Amino acid sequence: MHIDPLEKKWVYIALATIGFFLGVIALTAWIGGIYPPSNVETINPARLHLSEEFAENKLGLKIQPDGSIKVVMVAGRYGFYPRRIVVPADTPITFRFASLDVLHGVHLPMTNLNTMIVPGYIAQVTTKFPIPGDYPLLCNEYCGLGHDFMWSKVTVVDKQTWKHEFGGRP
Ligand code: CUA
Numbered sequence: 429m430h431i432d433p434l435e436k437k438w439v440y441i442a443l444a445t446i447g448f449f450l451g452v453i454a455l456t457a458w459i460g461g462i463y464p465p466s467n468v469e470t471i472n473p474a475r476l477h478l479s480e481e482f483a484e485n486k487l488g489l490k491i492q493p494d495g496s497i498k499v500v501m502v503a504g505r506y507g508f509y510p511r512r513i514v515v516p517a518d519t520p521i522t523f524r525f526a527s528l529d530v531l532h533g534v535h536l537p538m539t540n541l542n543t544m545i546v547p548g549y550i551a552q553v554t555t556k557f558p559i560p561g562d563y564p565l566l567c568n569e570y571c572g573l574g575h576d577f578m579w580s581k582v583t584v585v586d587k588q589t590w591k592h593e594f595g596g597r598p
Contacts, residue, residue, distance in 0.1 A: 467552035469552070471550050481524070486500065487501060489513055498521075499522070503532040505529055505530065506572070506577055508579070511581065512582075514584075515583070516584070516590035516594075517558060518556055518586075519587060521555060521557075525552075526551075527546065531546055531571060537566065538563065564581060
């Protein structure tokens with residue numbers, strides 16, 4: 429089979445371009461610590477308030493017996509509950525989200541916390557926040573008329589301050 433040399437050259441250029449962009453995607457994902465959420469765990473959205481973990485009085489930050497930090501939040505039209513959490517900087521934190529109604533997404537700008545919250549499933553992400561400050565926790569999946577107003581607040585404080593002021597009461 430004869431392929432015109434010029435055509436061959438453009439095939440290589442096209443393949444090289446694709447390879448380059450795949451490389452850019454892989455590299456930025458690696459540098460930014462971006463990975464697909466892989467936690468598959470089901471929960472009945474209609475019975476969230478009766479569950480061990482997602483009942484209203486159980487939400488928020490918990491220090492586990494092994495010292496690790498877990499944050500349990502419910503996403504519902506239109507907010508993430510509790511509305512404000514305070515977490516230590518530079519510490520691995522495992523977030524667990526469940527939706528009580530429709531599909532939501534959760535995104536903490538400037539960090540790699542970004543996942544869908546599919547009704548019926550628990551979304552779990554473990555991450556660290558290096559830079560203290562106030563961050564909005566935004567919904568990034570259209571979920572209804574109030575979608576634009578669906579956000580809560582995460583305050584990241586440095587480890588020592590957190591230990592002194594918040595460490596005692598999870
Ligand atoms: Cu929840 Cu958009």
